[in-house]
Amino acid sequence: MSSLRSNSLKAFVSFSGGKESVFALYQGLKEGLEIEALLTMFNTTGLRTRGHALKADFLKAQAEALGLPLIMGKSSWNSYEKVFKSILKRLKRKGIEGGIFGDVYLEEHKEWVERVCSETGLLPFLPLWGKDPKDVFEDFVRSGFKAIIISLQSPIPKNFIGKELNLYMLKTFDQLQIDPCGERGEYHTAVLDGPIFKKKLEIRKSKVVKLKEILRLEIEEFVIRKK
Known part of the structure; x- marks a missing residue:
């Protein structure tokens, strides 16, 4: 699996507002990656996130608290991949070289991430992949x-x-x-x-x-x- 291991690479974070995406961001920063933006997918109205159904104003507040810009994609479930890839291509043109994802063990998620990144010319970084879920939970809490x-x-x-x-x-x-x-x-x-x-x-x-x-x-x- 391709991964971002160079401290000079610029990356976005696939951001849900939940613990894995934040912890993956944390690990990416520890690796020395340059985090340029958070990318969150919303429903077609742009009012709630696709994954966690959080409201847009809350995600914007999280981004402000983290000190990072928030990129908001809007899609139905059917158009999700098309919209996501369109945004990734735009990020690629702006100099982004890879994406950070918080997946832990679901193989179908990893395969999707790798394929979408490959098709848009970006490198995937899954810092939590293959770790024991209990360890991820404990490390997240113990990290503060x-x-x-x-x-x-x-x-x-x-x-x-x-x-x-x-x-x-x-x-x-x-x-x-x-x-x-x-x-x-x-x-x-x-x-x-x-x-x-x-x-x-x-x-x-x-x-x-x-x-x-x-x-x-x-x-x-x-x-x-x-x-």
Whole structure:
């Protein structure tokens, strides 16, 4: 698998606002990569992210807190790849040489990333790939990142919604035989703070809504604070 290992390479980050994409960004910076922008795919209205259904203003706030520009793509699921590749080609023309992705073990995701990057002339960097999901979870928390659970499915306890990730959760995930990273959508997170954040986000108002089998935390009000 191609990877970005040169400290002179310019890269974008495929950014969901969740823990893996932020941790992949963190690892890329540790490798010495020049991070030029965050790339997030939204629905056709541009109001919510495709992956985590976070609102656009929250993603913009995360980008501000990280001190990086946010590139917003809009697509349906059917047009997702076409729009994504169009943006990558534009980034390539602007001097971007590769992309950072937070995939951990889903082979079909890695194959898609490698193919799309190959077809657009970019190099893929998957710094979390092949790592034990438990180790990824632990390293993320121990590195000082703060993330909350914004959606979950059974059998994850309902009272986990809105809670900050902590190492005690690993015991519950192990007992329920749930992937600690939630790679298959068992749960999603939103990152509020961490060692690479120049500012931090604080949730002021939220509510829990149920969508079929999914519980989701709707972030209604938040503030960006200096650290």
